[in-house]
Amino acid sequence: MIRDFFIQQKKRNDDFASEATQSSHLNNKAASSQVRAPRRIRVNRLLFLFVLVGAVFSVSGIQPVPTHAQEDFTRLILGEIFDGQDAPVEGVEIIARTGDERIGETLSQPDGTFILHLEKGNFDNLTLDFQRAHFASQSVALFPQEIAQIQKGGTVTLSPLTLTRKIGPVFWIVTIIFIAMLAIIAAGRLHNTLAALLGMSVIFAISYLGHPLSDKLFIFEFERSLHYVDWNVIFLIMGMMIVIAVVERTGIFQWLAFQSYKISGGRIWLLLIILMFVTGIASAFLDNVTTMLLMTPITIQIAIALGINPLSLLMPEVFASNVVGISTLVGTPTNILIGSYGNISFSDFLVNLTPGVLLSMLGLIGYSLYVYRKDYRAAGEIPEKMLERLAERGQITAPENLKKAGWVGLGMILLFVFGEHIHLLPSVTALIGATSLMVWIKPDIEEMIEAVDWTTLVFFISLFVVVGAVQEVGLISVIADGIGKMVNGNLTLAMILIIWLGGFLSTVVANIPFTAAMLPVIGFLTATVPGAESKVLFYCLSVGSAMGGNGSLIGASANLVTAGISERAGYPISYVYFLKKGFPALIVTLTIATLWLLIRF
């Protein structure tokens, strides 16, 4: 809801363009009625909500925090507060003073709005102080006609107020922590989760231990940090992990790989195409790492049996996994982040990205056939004995569970697609699906709970807090401002910049933290760049961050897992080898995807 609000700020900003001056709070009667109408509606909504909340409290018998507004609805000042990127600012302390006397105070809400009730009405002057950490404080003096209106028991609505960011020591400290976290992850010095936990702990330590020494070391409170954790993402990933845990134990991947060989009839080009599509489609619905974990061993066996270098099949497979994964909301962690933040549905991803992804796949197939042509020529027929062994391994091991998982999976896809019409969150769908499946197949519950990769969930929670701190101190605003100035309202330039910058950065920086940090920036650009309301820039981020994974060995977790298994079979994939084969693949797919998005939007 907050994000919807944020994304709609461009439109709102236009509405307020004639009256949004920094220091002036003027309740300008001269402003056109067209301009003022939308705000009145919002004010009415605010009042309605205010009354409704009071009603709920009184009916339920719960005593709300005592406020004078409970007693009467007179002497109210309403307003909205934004930052330099037109994002609502929550938690601004608004204090009303007449002389030295404090006659009212309140906090701004997540949507930036506030309702301030004044305790008394007999005063000659009234000043409102706006204070919040990481922003310059502002004072606004009310005009005599507004004071008169309040004294009559009326309500005054202020023009939207924009607070200016304050760059203090914590800005640099948090920036350094964030960059250090990215560097530690990229260098593999610590496990990703440990790196994110370390970043989060240092941020809390500075905020809580440094704050008593100096106000300038305050970052945010624990409660505030939790606002940045996207629980929709956490529960969606958790639900999908349980479903995947059931599917992966059915032997479906091994069966699919062996069937691919059978269908190809030993024609290596056809086998390559089928394997790439099988891997790609599996990656679109399951996570890429699981797909490659289970496809790699059987692919190596097929390649050895055919007498070809297994890397000539594995590399195209991992390319396909990274590229096709972005077709759906649940295909990659980055899409889950983007979908949740940008309010982009399962079907939105399908409609807007899948055609581009399929075109990129065609490019990838052509590229792979060309690059590995010499390896493919070495392919021979699989001897009968080896074929029997492969057939033994290519069996469905749990057909009943597979059947049930298939039905539940189908139901989940339908809910993902149609659930958006009833505002069904993807996380709820994933949890319903996971629970239904467990109730139906009655697995060992301990095993299923173990199947949830808690380290990954902790990674995401820690990451959200670190990125939240980065947002809190204003780094994201600085980046957003910089990119905003660079693209200067040019949508095409913004699209190209995000796709290619995202693509190249994802080759060296872990794409999940990168995407999480970029989301508010994309939100700002979506609200300010004309034509970006279609959320095209979110799709550009999805394409760049995911396809960028093909650029280097460390670009995606699926690459590292594939290399790990391949090495254990005696076929190591070095960093340089991956770069040599993967970087051109990145260029091919990014070019095609860029063209698609430019045509589509």
Next chain:
Amino acid sequence: MTSTSPSPYILCLVRGGKESKNTVTKAIDLALEMDARLVFFHVIDAEFLNQSMMGTRLKVVYQALYDMADFAMEILKDRAERRGVKEVETIIREGNIVKQLRQAAIETQAKLLVIGRPIRSPGSNVFHDSELLNFANELAEIGEVEVLIVGDEGE
């Protein structure tokens, strides 16, 4: 009635793949020369999962790795049998390579251990140069096991 002592064991530590070709060839040559029983020994581990973000279901991963190793070992077994080695076995274990190999050497009472020198596996579950020599000395002390380290050229 004459009593014949059982053929000695040659333990060949191998992963499969191109890099193992010389090691396997050398082990087969020696098995034929010594009329020894040849055991291809493979240790699987999932250390690489530390680098992954999702999907760390070890049971499933180990099963997939086991199947892959089993397939590779069967191919090596076929190759040794075709060359004329009479008794060929395969052993696949999970865990730390040094511990598992030491255990297998003791269990089989191997007379010779043939080990390759992986050239591109930094940080993974393979022997590093210094470890290799230490391990060879240690085995020699425990059970008079001779260790042959095969380089890229097969020697």
